[in-house]
Amino acid sequence: MSNRIGVLVMSYGTPQSMDDIEAYYTHIRRGHPPTPELLEELRGRYEAIVGGVFPLRENTDRQVASLQDKLEQVAPGRYVCYQGLKHAHPLIEEGVQTMAADGIKQAIGIVLAPHYSVMSVGSYLKRAKEQAAEHGIEFTGIESYHLHPKLLAALTERVAGGLQKLADTVRAERSNAEAVRTKVLFSAHSLPEKIREMNDPYEKQLLETSEAVAKAAGITDWQFTWQSAGRTREPWLGPDILETFRVLREEGYEAALVAPIGFVSDHLEVLYDLDIEAKTFTAELGMSMERIAMLNSDPLYMETLAESIVAATAI
Numbered sequence: 552m553s554n555r556i557g558v559l560v561m562s563y564g565t566p567q568s569m570d571d572i573e574a575y576y577t578h579i580r581r582g583h584p585p586t587p588e589l590l591e592e593l594r595g596r597y598e599a600i601v602g603g604v605f606p607l608r609e610n611t612d613r614q615v616a617s618l619q620d621k622l623e624q625v626a627p628g629r630y631v632c633y634q635g636l637k638h639a640h641p642l643i644e645e646g647v648q649t650m651a652a653d654g655i656k657q658a659i660g661i662v663l664a665p666h667y668s669v670m671s672v673g674s675y676l677k678r679a680k681e682q683a684a685e686h687g688i689e690f691t692g693i694e695s696y697h698l699h700p701k702l703l704a705a706l707t708e709r710v711a712g713g714l715q716k717l718a719d720t721v722r723a724e725r726s727n728a729e730a731v732r733t734k735v736l737f738s739a740h741s742l743p744e745k746i747r748e749m750n751d752p753y754e755k756q757l758l759e760t761s762e763a764v765a766k767a768a769g770i771t772d773w774q775f776t777w778q779s780a781g782r783t784r785e786p787w788l789g790p791d792i793l794e795t796f797r798v799l800r801e802e803g804y805e806a807a808l809v810a811p812i813g814f815v816s817d818h819l820e821v822l823y824d825l826d827i828e829a830k831t832f833t834a835e836l837g838m839s840m841e842r843i844a845m846l847n848s849d850p851l852y853m854e855t856l857a858e859s860i861v862a863a864t865a866i
């Protein structure tokens with residue numbers, strides 16, 4: 552029996568190795584193996600971004616370790632962190648089992664994604680809650696922290712830094728640097744359109760974060776767009792970021808800063824979908840493009856998580 556509070560830190564998960572991609576993809580597809588074409592396509596994207604360890608694995612490991620350090624500073628000896636991944640080991644259920652084996656009786660769950668959707672955070676929390684119940688662990692889940700002042704401060708800092716980087720790029724790439732029209736694009740992972748019928752808060756929360764960061768950074772010319780839609784036949788939320796770039800170019804924009812606020816780590820959707828795919832696309836359109844640095848283990852992000860946990864477990 553332990554008096555410490557277990558903190559289940561949840562993230563999407565990424566393959567352990569190139570050989571593990573098929574099993575990982577099969578898990579995402581709820582047990583249905585991908586076609587050889589889909590598998591090759593995903594393998595190709597990982598090959599373009601992975602040099603040794605898969606970046607999301609390294610980043611999640613570091614985030615969990617940094618959060619543990621932060622919690623030790625705030626409340627020494629009170630919390631102990633466990634990792635639980637949606638589609639890779641240690642799975643969410645395995646994280647809860649380890650807690651149970653350590654004698655944890657009370658746990659709090661938090662997801663390394665600031666915005667709630669029943670299809671994202673909701674499904675992480677559901678799995679954690681069910682497993683905790685099986686082990687007699689009292690479990691509370693944190694649904695979102697998309698307007699936490701420290702999260703907003705960390706993102707605002709990054710948008711300011713990103714605009715400077717973009718200005719350097721524009722000066723290097725174009726002779727009319729002073730006259731270039733620039734758009735700030737906030738983005739997040741698309742979801743199937745059917746979430747709209749479920750009254751899901753995902754879109755509203757993403758717009759709230761975008762608006763708050765734009766305001767704090769003093770940006771008036773911005774918009775929100777989706778990215779990384781799934782490869783299924785059902786309709787996904789749009790417009791997709793590539794379509795948005797095309798329209799912006801038609802409207803006379805020559806530069807864009809992408810702020811993928813729905814993600815917190817360097818991983819596939821950022822390192823491939825934005826840095827390779829979107830970058831190639833904007834270059835072909837003749838637009839200058841940069842993206843903000845991801846939060847990863849940023850101290851303000853770690854404080855956001857720690858403060859959300861402390862508030863949710865106040866005595």
Ligand SMILES: CC1=C(CCC(=O)O)c2cc3nc(cc4[nH]c(cc5[nH]c(cc1n2)c(C)c5CCC(=O)O)c(CCC(=O)O)c4C)C(CCC(=O)O)=C3C
Nearest residue numbers: 563564565566579607664671740742780781782818819820
């Ligand atoms: C909302 C959301 C987030 C953000 C919130 C959160 O973080 O939870 C997110 C993050 C991520 N998604 C990731 C990877 C993938 N997601 C896929 C597929 C899907 N994502 C979905 C949703 C989301 N995904 C959905 C509805 C599907 C369709 C299948 C299904 O209904 O579940 C596929 C299959 C192939 C493809 O479609 O591309 C892959 C490989 C990685 C890891 C990257 C890495 O390894 O570096 C991360 C962080």
Ligand SMILES: [Fe+2]
Nearest residue numbers: 563740779820
């Ligand atoms: Fe995904």
